[in-house]
Amino acid sequence: MNEETERRLTIDDVAKVAGVSRSTVSLVLRNSGLVSERTNIAVREAAERLGYVYNRTAAIRARHSYLVGIIIPDLTNPFYSELTAGVDQILNDSGWISLLGNSWESPASQEKILRRMHEQNVDAVIVCPVTAADHTAAENLTRSGLRVLQVLRRTEADTSYLGIDYSHGVALAVDHLFELGHTDIVLLGGDRAYSAATERYEGYMSSMRSHGLEPKHVPCALRRSAAADKVRELFDKQNRPTALICFNDVVAIGAMATLERMGLKVGRDVSVVGFDNVADAEFVQPPLTTVDTHARQLGERAAMLVLDSIQNGSSIAPTTIMETSLVVRDSTGRAPSRA
Amino acid sequence: MNEETERRLTIDDVAKVAGVSRSTVSLVLRNSGLVSERTNIAVREAAERLGYVYNRTAAIRARHSYLVGIIIPDLTNPFYSELTAGVDQILNDSGWISLLGNSWESPASQEKILRRMHEQNVDAVIVCPVTAADHTAAENLTRSGLRVLQVLRRTEADTSYLGIDYSHGVALAVDHLFELGHTDIVLLGGDRAYSAATERYEGYMSSMRSHGLEPKHVPCALRRSAAADKVRELFDKQNRPTALICFNDVVAIGAMATLERMGLKVGRDVSVVGFDNVADAEFVQPPLTTVDTHARQLGERAAMLVLDSIQNGSSIAPTTIMETSLVVRDSTGRAPSRA
DNA sequence: CTGAAAGCGCTTACAG
DNA sequence: CTGAAAGCGCTTACAG
Numbered sequence A, B: 001m002n003e004e005t006e007r008r009l010t011i012d013d014v015a016k017v018a019g020v021s022r023s024t025v026s027l028v029l030r031n032s033g034l035v036s037e038r039t040n041i042a043v044r045e046a047a048e049r050l051g052y053v054y055n056r057t058a059a060i061r062a063r064h065s066y067l068v069g070i071i072i073p074d075l076t077n078p079f080y081s082e083l084t085a086g087v088d089q090i091l092n093d094s095g096w097i098s099l100l101g102n103s104w105e106s107p108a109s110q111e112k113i114l115r116r117m118h119e120q121n122v123d124a125v126i127v128c129p130v131t132a133a134d135h136t137a138a139e140n141l142t143r144s145g146l147r148v149l150q151v152l153r154r155t156e157a158d159t160s161y162l163g164i165d166y167s168h169g170v171a172l173a174v175d176h177l178f179e180l181g182h183t184d185i186v187l188l189g190g191d192r193a194y195s196a197a198t199e200r201y202e203g204y205m206s207s208m209r210s211h212g213l214e215p216k217h218v219p220c221a222l223r224r225s226a227a228a229d230k231v232r233e234l235f236d237k238q239n240r241p242t243a244l245i246c247f248n249d250v251v252a253i254g255a256m257a258t259l260e261r262m263g264l265k266v267g268r269d270v271s272v273v274g275f276d277n278v279a280d281a282e283f284v285q286p287p288l289t290t291v292d293t294h295a296r297q298l299g300e301r302a303a304m305l306v307l308d309s310i311q312n313g314s315s316i317a318p319t320t321i322m323e324t325s326l327v328v329r330d331s332t333g334r335a336p337s338r339a
Numbered sequence C, D: 001c002t003g004a005a006a007g008c009g010c011t012t013a014c015a016g
Helices: A011-018 A022-029 A037-050 A078-093 A107-119 A135-143 A166-179 A195-210 A224-236 A249-261 A295-312 B011-018 B022-029 B037-050 B078-093 B107-119 B135-143 B166-179 B195-210 B224-236 B249-261 B295-312
Strands: A067-072 A097-102 A124-127 A148-151 A160-164 A185-188 A216-218 A243-246 A271-276 A289-292 A319-322 A325-327 B067-072 B097-102 B124-127 B148-151 B160-164 B185-188 B216-218 B243-246 B271-276 B289-292 B319-322 B325-327
Touching: A011 A022, A011 A037, A022 A037, A067 A078, A067 A107, A067 A295, A078 A097, A078 A249, A078 A295, A078 B078, A078 B097, A078 B107, A097 A107, A097 B078, A097 B107, A107 A124, A107 A135, A107 B078, A107 B097, A124 A295, A135 A148, A148 A295, A160 A166, A160 A195, A160 A295, A166 A185, A166 A195, A166 A243, A166 A271, A166 A289, A166 A325, A185 A195, A185 A224, A224 A249, A243 A249, A249 A271, A295 A319, B011 B022, B011 B037, B022 B037, B067 B078, B067 B107, B067 B295, B078 B097, B078 B249, B078 B295, B097 B107, B107 B124, B107 B135, B124 B295, B135 B148, B148 B295, B160 B166, B160 B195, B160 B295, B166 B185, B166 B195, B166 B243, B166 B271, B166 B289, B166 B325, B185 B195, B185 B224, B224 B249, B243 B249, B249 B271, B295 B319
Parallel strands: A067 A097, A067 A124, A124 A148, A148 A160, A160 A319, A185 A216, A185 A243, A243 A271, A271 A289, B067 B097, B067 B124, B124 B148, B148 B160, B160 B319, B185 B216, B185 B243, B243 B271, B271 B289
Antiparallel strands: A097 B097, A289 A325, B289 B325
């Protein structure tokens, strides 16, 4: 940390050593083809020798900041960390870098992050909006004049959207359980307050009806412990379901743990389907049948959409929907025969 | 996205509307106490009304960039996402924002990220260095003239360091198993190529010896699947251990899944101890006994150390070590009696 | 192909 | 307390 003593080198220092003008150094550093091979080399050598580091912050007239924001509700959820890793990967490959913001589902926090990213002059922001029904939060996404891509959750904000076909995903789960002979299939989790939840709900309802089955939705917070509590309630009663479709894998893992503790064998006494196909899904006991939402690829796609738009100065494709796929493991099995 | 048409507002626009000079607006926006209450309000109102957003990028003469980099080897590992969430939380609370970089354990990638963060003029970078024994990578950490805090892994680079007392953590695990009557205790995972691994190894060795037990280390890559493979090998033979201390929870979860598949009951036939106390540890079957490394608090502490140093213009405390604690759950039990 | 000059949107002494 | 001027380290027309 010798910033205090030695000031940071500038483009002028490089110019002096290379024996060219400041403009020329600037052109070389930005890989402009305009400069002769000889000058090019001389400048690069000088920069290297001096240990010069480009100061992008000072390039306020440049077209891009090479910063893209990514705002998610909970980095601690493995689905979101996969998604974020996907975004980061693609951004890095193209020379951009990610500004991270974890909103913890708080509209106020999302606001603060969004504004700070704007202040940092990001080229775009990829945001998975908070679920709280906060109109201001949604509006601010558009009002800002920023390039915004909403992911996973569609709010009223009129921005581009990259989503998942949740409805179809849930239908895959219902079909799978129906084929195994299940009829009492509960949807566990979600509160229908935001698109990712309502879409699942609608997919569940229509798919159940098309099979002539009675739907039953049990809302539940998206934490392992909340799921554990709900399941205890649900299975304490007489009319136990034979199958659970969980809002996501985190809920499913919480549910399974409780079922096993209650002495119910998952995959035999009760079938459980998760959603997301998180890394652990394969390694819990029993391995979890789940709807894969391809988090990593989703993140990668988000970054690509945004970079495309930045580099071409075009707007982001208004709507992109990605498909899910069912991964069958041991947490689902034939419905137990009614005694 | 009307940047194309409407240019971004500047401090001068605000000044004109508020009827003051550019300097005054600048002072107000930075909460300088020098400005009168009346002027303060007038300027803020004007800014608000116009929808002005401060352009921090242009403040190249300002003392801070309000950017702090965080470089980790794998965001997908729940330990690191907790850590990152902790860092992000504290930074946000203080008005800073995190630049994320996922190195995937690649020295080249770490280099690239580090340089890009430097170019973005970060106030500091918190880095969990790649494990590959790459001297250049380590040296570059110091050479850069950046404010750097190494976390978890200590390289040759002469920077400040925030770590965990791994050695003591492993000793806690060995003691616990010893008290349960175990004598054949294997350390699974780690390759001793970097500090976080050697420290665990040394803690294991000395603790085993102090109990008069024969140590046995089985190296293993830190992925669930690699752990699964190693365990299959290890338990295919005659001389099976009765207990496993795993490098981290991810390894433990992979190991447990395999053991159960082989028909061994974890907590009865074999005891398994993890490391980290990841969120899932409580919810796998059986719940995992593990050494809690307090990832979230570690991240928070890292951010605090760095912010302190930025705000006071001082250097970061050279060494900080945090303690672990043992969380006993059901994956460990009394050693099976020898037939 | 290269350089001198003006400019980006802020901050920082310096006067008053 | 406030403003005019110079400055930060780059980029961008514009000449030649």
